[in-house]
Amino acid sequence: MTKQNIYRTHNCGELRENDIGKEVKLSGWFENVRDHGGVKFIDLRDQYGLVQIVVENESLIENITKESVISVSGKVIKRDEDTINEKIETGTIEIDAEAIEVLGKSRTNLPFEIASSKEIKEDLRLKYRYLALRNKEAQKNIIIRSKVISFLRAKMEELRFLEIQTPILTVSSPEGARDYIIPSRKHPGKFYALPQAPQMFKQLLMVSGFDKYFQIAPCFRDEDARADRSPGEFYQLDFEMSFATQEDVLNVAEEVLYETFTEFSDKEVSEPPFARIPYKEAMIKYGTDKPDLRNPLTIIDISDIFAETGFVPFRRKTVRAINVKACASQPKSFFENMLSYAVEIGMKGLGYIKADEEMKFHGPIDKFLKEEDRAILIERAELEPGCVLFFIADDKEYAPKLAGQIRTELGRRLGLIDESRFEMCFVVDFPMYETDESTGALSFTHNPFSMPQGGLDSLLHKDPLDIVAYQYDIVCNGIELSSGAVRNHDIDIMVKAFELAGYTEDDLQSKFTALYNAFKYGAPPHAGMAPGIDRMVMLLTGEENIREVIAFPMNSNAQDVLTNAPNAVSEQQLREVHIKIR
Incomplete structure (x- = not known):
């Protein structure tokens, strides 16, 4: 037999008229109090909703401060007709308080009002993030995020993808954005890096014989913030498929994203198949490789x-x-x-x-x-x-x-x-190479491990600037949700592709040792992509700033003002990892 919870019999959002007459116990935050001449009314709030408490004995709430956590025992009664509140789900009933206990007293003045916290300056909200998240709108974003991730996980499992975790401590990548590096205590002068993406490991999983992989993957990049990019870290639905073409990957992305956006939004969502727009056409027709088709x-x-x-x-x-x-x-x-x-x-x-x-x-x-x-x-x-x-x-x-x-x-x-729609498209056929402005040399425009269209023959006989790759982005309402590619799984093609960008085979072997060696043992054709979860939730909630859909984000200057990170560490900690600050 399950023991009754000592703090509550119900949550604050579930009581209705069919509960009238029941003796109940509720716990939550003391949001507000109104004095109606001898009778006081409390708004009691938890994650699930808000309920009105009637207090006839004022001594029960003497010295209780706003945002204190309290427990209330009493009877469910029907509200008078003229006091019904149709804006809340519990608006036809209230609790006649018989006993109130303070569980956690709010001991200081609030830095801002919870109800209006979304209007407060961002750095102040982030400093007191635990208070800002008590706001129902802010809390709703995090709840939707949780449900979206749960939905994505279930959908990928339905499509027979295996969820596999990849390392967080890994090797620094010479390509892409700046790494976050971590000094090694046991290996003086050497460093780990936080993964910019699980790219190498998911390809190695394909070489290992796993057919379909996915992960709700944390990624770390030392990049500046934007409205649609949080500094430091972000999450993506990372997936990879063996024996797959570009079209196979796009079909999975269409199914997953269409079902996710229709599940969590009332807006019209473009139905599969999404438009496939070649990069050159996108740049002429829309002036961007992230076109807003609305x-x-x-x-x-x-x-x-x-x-x-x-x-x-x-x-x-x-x-x-x-x-x-x-x-x-x-x-x-x-x-x-x-x-x-x-x-x-x-x-x-x-x-x-x-x-x-x-x-x-x-x-x-x-x-x-x-x-x-x-x-x-x-x-x-x-x-x-x-x-x-x-x-x-x-x-x-x-x-x-x-x-x-x-x-x-x-x-x-x-x-x-048209703000009533989510309009999605794939941008495909990205150029493999571009000319570096400062040096005039060829460099990769996208993922260097992408398969060039035409394979080795293109690399040998085409002008490199005319070579297009099996690379693709998915764009929703002008925001890039994901990039992806068919991977280059052939060593000969890879060596030539890197040679055109100025790398020798020795460079390839030393900088990308694991992949280079793994591909010697038989690698299947494979392809994948990784839609960004933060951006998906930002679009679904209608937020204009991505930090609003992250529980504990850094500010635009890559600082966590809540925990005061980054901060200084002790001399002893520095010595243990063989570091001296210049």
């Missing part, structure tokens, strides 16, 4: 029209254009504000033409157009009366990105972005 605006390349133009700012430049329908009627201030924005992001200006009812052009660019140019623009940009065609011109490197920013800003200012 925005209906697209970009076209019209560089050829202005190759020999008399308009010097456009001559021999990369010129992009964005057609915005029914925009000609916007007030003059709209165009002035867009020009100001363009200058803020580094453009020298923002040209445009308006099409009137007779399809005559108006605007500062029109006088530089020939009649045949106008005809080409009407056809290529699909112009119609009332349209405005915006022009973005710059060097080949910058024009696509600037056009992408203008597209996003136009969509935002004109209210074109």
